[in-house]
Amino acid sequence: MKIVIDPTRCQGHGTCAALLAEYIEMDKWHYPILSKNQLKDSHMEAAKKAVQLCPELAIKIVEG
Amino acid sequence: MTDSTSTSIMAPSGARRITLGWDANWKTSNPEIAFAGHSQSRTRLSLAEHISNYGRIPTGFTYSLVSDSLRVANLTGRGGAKFPFYKKLAAVYEADRKKGCYIVANGAESEPLSIKDSMLLRTNPHLVIDGLVMIAEVLGAKGAYIYVKDKEAHSAINAALRERRERGFTEAKVTVVDAPATYVAGQETSVIRRIEKGPALPKFSIERVAVAGVKGQPTLLSNVETFAHLGLILRFGADWYRSGRSGFDSGSRLVTVSGSVDRPGLYEVSSGVAIGDILREAKAHSVRAVLVGGYFGGWLNVRDENDLKLIYDDSTLGEKKLSIGAGILGVLSKETCPVVEAASIVDYLAEQSAGQCGPCIHGLPEISTAFARIALSSNVDRGITELKAVIPLVERRGGCQHPDGVIAHVRSTVAAFGEEIKLHKAGKCSVASSNHQSMLLPKNAQGNLAAASGR
Ligand code: SF4
Ligand code: SF4
Numbered sequence: 001m002k003i004v005i006d007p008t009r010c011q012g013h014g015t016c017a018a019l020l021a022e023y024i025e026m027d028k029w030h031y032p033i034l035s036k037n038q039l040k041d042s043h044m045e046a047a048k049k050a051v052q053l054c055p056e057l058a059i060k061i062v063e064g
Numbered sequence: 065m066t067d068s069t070s071t072s073i074m075a076p077s078g079a080r081r082i083t084l085g086w087d088a089n090w091k092t093s094n095p096e097i098a099f100a101g102h103s104q105s106r107t108r109l110s111l112a113e114h115i116s117n118y119g120r121i122p123t124g125f126t127y128s129l130v131s132d133s134l135r136v137a138n139l140t141g142r143g144g145a146k147f148p149f150y151k152k153l154a155a156v157y158e159a160d161r162k163k164g165c166y167i168v169a170n171g172a173e174s175e176p177l178s179i180k181d182s183m184l185l186r187t188n189p190h191l192v193i194d195g196l197v198m199i200a201e202v203l204g205a206k207g208a209y210i211y212v213k214d215k216e217a218h219s220a221i222n223a224a225l226r227e228r229r230e231r232g233f234t235e236a237k238v239t240v241v242d243a244p245a246t247y248v249a250g251q252e253t254s255v256i257r258r259i260e261k262g263p264a265l266p267k268f269s270i271e272r273v274a275v276a277g278v279k280g281q282p283t284l285l286s287n288v289e290t291f292a293h294l295g296l297i298l299r300f301g302a303d304w305y306r307s308g309r310s311g312f313d314s315g316s317r318l319v320t321v322s323g324s325v326d327r328p329g330l331y332e333v334s335s336g337v338a339i340g341d342i343l344r345e346a347k348a349h350s351v352r353a354v355l356v357g358g359y360f361g362g363w364l365n366v367r368d369e370n371d372l373k374l375i376y377d378d379s380t381l382g383e384k385k386l387s388i389g390a391g392i393l394g395v396l397s398k399e400t401c402p403v404v405e406a407a408s409i410v411d412y413l414a415e416q417s418a419g420q421c422g423p424c425i426h427g428l429p430e431i432s433t434a435f436a437r438i439a440l441s442s443n444v445d446r447g448i449t450e451l452k453a454v455i456p457l458v459e460r461r462g463g464c465q466h467p468d469g470v471i472a473h474v475r476s477t478v479a480a481f482g483e484e485i486k487l488h489k490a491g492k493c494s495v496a497s498s499n500h501q502s503m504l505l506p507k508n509a510q511g512n513l514a515a516a517s518g519r
Contacts, residue, residue: 004270006268006463007268007420007421007422007423007424007461007462007463008265008266008267008268008420008421008463009268010421010422011422012422027422027423027457028457029422029423029426029427029457030422031421031422031423031426031461033457033461060270062270
């Protein structure tokens with residue numbers, strides 16, 4: 001499974017980066033950069049939480 | 065599949081100003097005029113004229129017949145992606161045959177330097193409609209759309225559709241959808257959203273349009289010119305289509321030539337022709353550089369005649385990291401600094417962001433500012449350093465192709481005009497002109513580079 005972020009929705013709140021520090025860092029304009037997207041099983045819970053907590057519904061977990 | 069009329073219609077060869085392959089009535093079409101939205105009196109081919117020119121619309125195609133024919137013809141999409149059309153067709157065909165699919169002819173033509181789609185629809189709407197309905201029949205599509213920018217083209221299609229109804233044609237229903245005159249309106253996902261009655265803004269999707277397009281259904285989306293070629297190939301056969309061939313691409317294509325030329329306008333160009341041949345037809349003069357493919361395309365640095373011997377097909381252009389793109393050749397004269405021109409275009413493009421994605425909203429103005437420093441020789445080293453830092457923060461991070469297109473333009477400028485940039489570094493410029501008027505931007509889009517460089 002992998003994480004995708006819809007850039008057209010994301011408003012750069014950064015909740016995701018706090019939850020998924022290993023995958024997401026914020027750029028200088030405070031938008032998330034996915035440094036890697038293949039989710040480890042052990043991070044699935046955190047990823048699901050990021051999906052739920054993103055205020056713009058910009059994050060998805062998809063097959064692949 | 066071959067019709068007896070094929071003998072009377074020649075596959076075009078060379079570069080001709082008038083699109084003989086499909087319209088003998090085409091008068092001059094001046095991009096200046098098209099920019100301002102005026103229309104000259106250009107004749108639309110009526111249904112009767114269309115049929116007497118090209119013959120009846122063939123029916124009874126099967127998927128495999130069409131697919132084979134397109135593969136042999138080697139037809140590629142004419143919107144800039146140079147993707148083999150039969151593969152696109154196959155992707156839609158395989159994605160879903162039961163739920164039904166949609167077909168879309170994209171005539172948004174948001175590149176200001178292009179007039180081909182608009183002119184084609186105004187003068188020859190039946191040929192586009194033919195291609196569209198034939199493919200719709202083959203795929204059993206649920207709906208077919210033409211997405212179109214200008215009013216004249218819209219009314220030409222409507223008139224053509226009316227004629228077809230009056231003649232009792234039983235064919236797929238074609239819906240015409242208006243495209244707003246914005247740069248991003250032509251992005252694939254913008255087209256889909258607009259057809260779904262949303263705004264013409266890009267949408268993020270992990271699936272390709274061929275799999276999930278209009279209403280989430282498989283959608284065959286291609287440039288209007290592609291469908292016109294289909295209308296010809298399915299009548300006269302792939303061999304006819306390839307008969308003008310000498311390079312990698314086969315068939316002809318529509319090319320808009322503008323800038324430092326005495327005869328700007330639309331040309332129908334057969335494969336295997338050199339860029340110089342097309343420019344000679346267009347009476348280009350004082351050629352310093354050519355923008356190949358449009359604003360998302362790249363620059364050909366012209367030092368002497370030899371540089372113009374480049375063959376205008378994607379395999380040859382590819383060796384120079386250029387591509388036919390949307391069929392645009394913008395000729396820059398020696399009175400204009402190419403780096404300044406490029407920076408003006410990049411500044412224009414930065415303003416065309418749809419304003420949805422952070423990296424595009426914040427990154428494009430930074431790219432434009434840095435690039436303007438190089439163009440105006442105000443601080444070349446700083447400009448280069450800033451570009452190196454900001455490009456990785458923008459590239460592949462937008463919701464559509466727009467920012468990557470801008471970056472491609474910047475890279476191509478740096479690659480083509482290294483010597484010029486060196487001059488700028490020394491505080492000089494090969495062209496002594498403080499008052500830059502862009503040759504390749506629409507009149508109403510002349511920005512202010514100095515302001516950009518000081519941001
Ligand atoms: S939480 Fe959502 S809106 Fe905020 S930065 Fe992450 S993806 Fe963007
Ligand atoms: S990348 Fe730019 S132009 Fe494309 S959707 Fe995002 S903001 Fe709009």
